[in-house]
Amino acid sequence: MRNIFAVLVIYFAVCNCSSSVKQTMEGDLSFKLVDAKFFEMPDSVLVNLETKAKTGTYSNLTEQDKNTHKFLVFLTQNKLLRTPFVHLRRDNGEIAMVFLDTIDYNKLKDYSVHNLLNSNKKIRIRAEVAALKFDSITVYKATKLLSVDIQQGMTYWKK
Numbered sequence: 001m002r003n004i005f006a007v008l009v010i011y012f013a014v015c016n017c018s019s020s021v022k023q024t025m026e027g028d029l030s031f032k033l034v035d036a037k038f039f040e041m042p043d044s045v046l047v048n049l050e051t052k053a054k055t056g057t058y059s060n061l062t063e064q065d066k067n068t069h070k071f072l073v074f075l076t077q078n079k080l081l082r083t084p085f086v087h088l089r090r091d092n093g094e095i096a097m098v099f100l101d102t103i104d105y106n107k108l109k110d111y112s113v114h115n116l117l118n119s120n121k122k123i124r125i126r127a128e129v130a131a132l133k134f135d136s137i138t139v140y141k142a143t144k145l146l147s148v149d150i151q152q153g154m155t156y157w158k159k
Helices: 002-018 043-055 063-077 102-106 113-118
Strands: 022-032 085-090 095-099 121-134 137-152
Touching (some): 022 137, 063 121
Antiparallel strands (some): 022 085, 022 121
C-alpha cells in the first residue's frame, strides 16, 4: 500500500511540474537600447550572480536592489539566467519578455532596430509560450517558435 501511495505522489508531482498552461503569443519584436542581457555576460559573472542568488541575503539592500535580487533568484531557479530572450510588443501594447532556446534566438538576433527603422519594417512573431509568474511580473518561456515574418510597419523601441 505504501508503494502505491509513493508512486501516486511521484506521478502527481511530475504531472504538476511539467504541465504549465501553454498559449499562443503574437507580437512585434521590440527593442530596448539599454538592456541587461544576462545570457551575453561572461561565464564568470554568471557564476557569481548564481552563487549570490542562491546564498546571498539582501537585508542591507535598497528596495529596488532587493527586487532585482529577487528577480535574479527567480531567473536562477527557473534556469532562465543563461537563456536568451527578446521583447515582444503585443497588440494590446504590453511588452512581454519571452525566453527562447538558442536555436530560435539565433533566428532573431541579427535584426537591428536601426535597419528596421530605416526600411520601415517590423518583425512579427508567433510562438507557443508558457507563462511564469514573478510577483506582479509575468515572463514567458517559448516552447515553440511558430513564425517569424517581416512586415511593413514601425518597429517599437525605447531607451
